[in-house]
Amino acid sequence: MAETIRVLVPEKEVDKRIEELGKKISEDYAGKQVHLICVLKGGVFFMCELAKRITVPVSMDFMSVSSYGAGTESSGIVKIVKDLDEPLEGKDVLIVEDIIDSGRTLFHLMKILKERGPKSMHICTLLDKPERRVEDVKVDYVGFNIPDEFVVGYGLDYAQKYRNLPFIGVVEGVE
Numbered sequence: 727m728a729e730t731i732r733v734l735v736p737e738k739e740v741d742k743r744i745e746e747l748g749k750k751i752s753e754d755y756a757g758k759q760v761h762l763i764c765v766l767k768g769g770v771f772f773m774c775e776l777a778k779r780i781t782v783p784v785s786m787d788f789m790s791v792s793s794y795g796a797g798t799e800s801s802g803i804v805k806i807v808k809d810l811d812e813p814l815e816g817k818d819v820l821i822v823e824d825i826i827d828s829g830r831t832l833f834h835l836m837k838i839l840k841e842r843g844p845k846s847m848h849i850c851t852l853l854d855k856p857e858r859r860v861e862d863v864k865v866d867y868v869g870f871n872i873p874d875e876f877v878v879g880y881g882l883d884y885a886q887k888y889r890n891l892p893f894i895g896v897v898e899g900v901e
């Protein structure tokens with residue numbers, strides 16, 4: 727059977743939720759500058775849309791990480807493939823992710839970034855799969871809690887495809 731995509735969260739709902747998150751973040755960071763960190767590649771679509779809806783001053787940086795594999799299951803111990811350009815010292819940092827699944831990536835990434843002396847560090851994710859959590863990470867802003875299904879769109883890929891879909895979909899018809 728050919729793979730197909732079933733819509734899980736339509737574009738309008740995603741847009742509306744990002745608007746709400748932008749408003750809440752703008753309230754919570756009133757009087758401050760928020761330093762957004764995008765975890766590439768998946769986080770890029772969400773971060774751009776979110777940043778447009780934040781009304782306090784915003785700065786942005788990007789990093790790319792890969793997990794050290796341990797057999798078939800990723801260990802989540804992250805290796806920095808592309809580091810941030812700017813130091814984090816004294817900044818109010820908000821890490822922006824497309825999805826938190828096992829929590830391993832963020833658990834290890836937070837440890838590395840906290841050592842760089844940010845004034846504060848919080849997490850914002852478009853999607854959260856709480857059922858899949860292995861590492862305990864405190865997530866401050868969540869777009870949608872979703873069931874344990876493999877999703878694509880809005881930055882998320884299946885074999886590097888579908889990142890450009892403007893909605894969240896579930897891949898069907900694959901083994």
Ligand SMILES: O=P(O)(O)OC[C@H]1O[C@H](OP(=O)(O)OP(=O)(O)O)[C@H](O)[C@@H]1O
Nearest residue numbers: 766767768824825826827828829830831
């Ligand atoms: O909570 P976890 O189980 O660690 O999974 C979440 C991580 O997996 C995805 O990245 P991926 O490695 O697929 O890279 P990509 O963003 O470049 O697609 C996602 O963007 C998170 O970084």
Ligand code: HPA
Nearest residue numbers: 827875876877878882883
């Ligand atoms: O459901 C998912 N889809 C795409 N990438 C992912 N990385 C962790 N979970 C997912």
